[in-house]
Amino acid sequence: MAGFYRPSLLWKILLSTSVAITVLLALTGWFVQDQMLGSMSQALEDEMRVSSQAYESLWRSRAALLSSVSLVLSSMSDVRAAFRTRDQATIRDTAGEMWTRISQSAGLFLVTDPQGSLIASLGGAYDMGNEIPAVREAARNFPAQTRGFVLQGGRLYQMVVTPVYVDSGRGPGLLNVLVAGFAVDQNVTEDLKAHTGGSDFVFVVNGRPVASTLATNLSSTLAPIAITAGGLRRQRIDNKDYAVIASELRDMLGNPIGQLLIVRPFEAVQHNIAKLERNLILTWIAAVLGGLALSYWLARRVLEPIQQLDRAAAQIAEQNYGTRVAAQGQDELGRLARTFNAMCQSIQDARQELIRRERIATIGRLSSSIVHDLRNPLASIYGGSELLMDGDWNTAQVKRLATNIYRSSRAVKDMLQELVDVSRGRIQPVEACLLKEVIAVAVDAHAAGVDAQGVTIRTSGPEDVELPLERARMERVFVNLIGNALEAMPHGGAIDIQIKPEGETVLVTVSDTGPGIPAEIRPTLFQPFANSGKKNGLGLGLALSRQTVLDHGGDIWVDDGFPRGARFCLRLPL
Numbered sequence: 001m002a003g004f005y006r007p008s009l010l011w012k013i014l015l016s017t018s019v020a021i022t023v024l025l026a027l028t029g030w031f032v033q034d035q036m037l038g039s040m041s042q043a044l045e046d047e048m049r050v051s052s053q054a055y056e057s058l059w060r061s062r063a064a065l066l067s068s069v070s071l072v073l074s075s076m077s078d079v080r081a082a083f084r085t086r087d088q089a090t091i092r093d094t095a096g097e098m099w100t101r102i103s104q105s106a107g108l109f110l111v112t113d114p115q116g117s118l119i120a121s122l123g124g125a126y127d128m129g130n131e132i133p134a135v136r137e138a139a140r141n142f143p144a145q146t147r148g149f150v151l152q153g154g155r156l157y158q159m160v161v162t163p164v165y166v167d168s169g170r171g172p173g174l175l176n177v178l179v180a181g182f183a184v185d186q187n188v189t190e191d192l193k194a195h196t197g198g199s200d201f202v203f204v205v206n207g208r209p210v211a212s213t214l215a216t217n218l219s220s221t222l223a224p225i226a227i228t229a230g231g232l233r234r235q236r237i238d239n240k241d242y243a244v245i246a247s248e249l250r251d252m253l254g255n256p257i258g259q260l261l262i263v264r265p266f267e268a269v270q271h272n273i274a275k276l277e278r279n280l281i282l283t284w285i286a287a288v289l290g291g292l293a294l295s296y297w298l299a300r301r302v303l304e305p306i307q308q309l310d311r312a313a314a315q316i317a318e319q320n321y322g323t324r325v326a327a328q329g330q331d332e333l334g335r336l337a338r339t340f341n342a343m344c345q346s347i348q349d350a351r352q353e354l355i356r357r358e359r360i361a362t363i364g365r366l367s368s369s370i371v372h373d374l375r376n377p378l379a380s381i382y383g384g385s386e387l388l389m390d391g392d393w394n395t396a397q398v399k400r401l402a403t404n405i406y407r408s409s410r411a412v413k414d415m416l417q418e419l420v421d422v423s424r425g426r427i428q429p430v431e432a433c434l435l436k437e438v439i440a441v442a443v444d445a446h447a448a449g450v451d452a453q454g455v456t457i458r459t460s461g462p463e464d465v466e467l468p469l470e471r472a473r474m475e476r477v478f479v480n481l482i483g484n485a486l487e488a489m490p491h492g493g494a495i496d497i498q499i500k501p502e503g504e505t506v507l508v509t510v511s512d513t514g515p516g517i518p519a520e521i522r523p524t525l526f527q528p529f530a531n532s533g534k535k536n537g538l539g540l541g542l543a544l545s546r547q548t549v550l551d552h553g554g555d556i557w558v559d560d561g562f563p564r565g566a567r568f569c570l571r572l573p574l
Contacts, residue, residue, distance in 0.1 A: 013303075017295040021288050029280040036276055049245065051199035051262050055192055056247070063147050063160060066180040070162035071145065080166055083111060083119075083176040108157070110179040114139065119176065128152060134159050135177050137252040142174065148252040149184075156184040156203055156210045161252065189213045196262075203249070205258035214263060222261055234266070241266035305333040309340055321348035373415055373541065376483070377408035380448055384408075404448070411445055415476065433474070435465045435506065439497055442478035446486055454492035457482070461499025465506055467572055473548045477556075480541035481510045481568050488514030488566065504574055509559070511567040522558055 082090045110128065111120040116135030118128065129152075138146035138161035147160040159181035165172040182188065189201045189211050202212040202219050209219035221237050222244065233244045242265050249258040308325045315323040321344055327337035384405040388398065436459065443450075443457050450457060478497075485495045493513040500507045517525065526546040549556040552572055559567040 013299045014292060014295055018288060018292055021291040022284075025284045025287055029284060033273070033276060033280065037273060047197060047199070047264065051196040051245075051264075054196040055201070055260070055262065059158070062182075063158065066160040067145055067147065067162070070160055070178050070180045080164060080175060083164060108179070108181055108183070112177045112179060114163075114174045114177060116177070132179060134252055135161055135179065138177075140253070143172070146252050148254070149249045149257060150181075150251065151205055151210075151257060156205055156249075156258070157181050158184060159252075184211045186211060186213075198264075200263040202261040202263060203258065204261060205249070210258075218263075222263065302333070305337060309337065312340065312344070316344060316347070321351055370415075370419070374412060376449070377411045377415075377445075380408040381405050381412075407445060411479070417472070430468045430470055432466050433469045433471050434463070435467055435499055435508070436461070436463055438469065438471060438474050439478050439499075439508075441475050442482055443497075445475075445479050446482050449483075449486050453486060453490060455486060455489055455495060456493075457495045457497065459497045459499075461497075462501065465499055465501060465574075467506065467574060469552065469572075470548070474552070477545040477548050477570070478510070480545045484541070485510065485512035485514065485566070488512060493565075501574070502571075505554075505571050506574055508570040508572070509567055510570075511562065511565060513565045516562075516564065517558060517566045522560070525558060526556070 108121070108128070110118060110132060112118055112132050112135050114135075116132045118130045118132060121128070133152065134148075134150040142163045143165060145160065145162045147158070150157045150159050159179055162178040162180070163174055164176045164178055166175045184203050189203070190213060192201050193199060193213050200213045202214055202222055203210050204223045207224045209216075209223045212219040214222070218237055222235065222242075225233075225235065225244075233246075235242050235244050242263050245262045247260045247262070248256045249260055251257045305325070305328070312323045312325045323344060324341050325337045327334050327341060384401045387393070388401055393401065439459055443459070449455075482495060485493075489495075489512060496509075496511045498509045498511075500509075526542050546556050549570055549572070554570060554572040556568065556570045559569055
């Protein structure tokens, strides 16, 4: 397609390399990013689970401390005696030393009767009221110690309920109940955050946050969301992603009353991913540029021998068979260069041999053609000379024989001169010639053959058609055309020569009544040595005739539509 750009092999290599590098790096980048995202997500999940485990461990340790202190207090005889008095001052004084030991861990320390009515409050400024429902719930597990979360007065507590028994005549009797615990508030959540690696905590009861290290809006948004305990969930809030893991909060009977949400933002992961993406893009750009530069350098090294072969092949196409390329190395390109040089040498040797053989054949053909063309005039000269020598002729007959000898010798001379002129590219002087006179000379040259074969020649057309011609060469054209017609009609016939002026040119037709020209030889009729169908000679005459007509600015062809015989047409400028 015209105008369509076809990239060079170098650019094809660079383009394919850049596409391959781009695709490879894109796949690598996607794989690395996916792996990094998975690793970071897994690391975040592991951190969340570690935070959950740390919370569980810390929570159990606090509960264990409350349990152990409560058991110690409940087992001391002095404390039991003080509990019997039901006097808050007596109880506080008796348990003061123990209270000091647990005051940093627990926010409250209560003594109730077996029905949960408050007898004394030993710690914290918490308004628990006079009834503690958690005692009645824990009573189902007495004499075992019970612990769990309790929602009372709108606040969430973690409590340990320990029954205090005394011996009676009918066996152990429940004296009082010791309740130890602390409120789950902002201080507790901050303490959990500090001990668990920076995770945020949200205590949720009845779908609302009761304590949280997060901002109020985030806590309120997260609280209503149902999250399966132990499962990790990714939650988007205010265009930010958070990882959330939940743990159930259970009451004294083991029933869930809420959830603890451990929260970590994905911001650090997203920041690392964005940083990774930037690094991948920079790496991709550097790799593509480096790959292209390396590909360009390698392609140039690889393509240089190929370009040399391409240039050498172009020289071979212009028949410069002496072209050679440098053969370097023992690789495929080196072997290809040596094979190419060997091929060029073989072509050069074969061409020289072909030229030598063609020259010999051409010389032989030319010799045969010259002999053929000289045979008729030499025969005329020989016959006329023999008649002059052997006969007794009158003056008119002698003159006629001498004229024929002269014309035949002149024809030989003109033919030889024309061959010399054609071979040397020499042009004879142009002169104004009457076309009918030129044709008449050609007709007279074949007078003997015309009479012997019984052929009639008719010439028609204006007498005054004058052309600038190389007379001798143009006479030779008509001599060849008439001679070919005579050769085609050995048993008689007619030759019709017509002259028709047409504007700035003149058309001359030479027709005969012979068998015509076979269709298979017409395409090569005007080529040198095209002798198919000829009885004598090798066909050099028509080739020279065509060249003569072309040199005069005209043209010559065979009329394919002529019904019988052959018709040659010549068009010459006036």
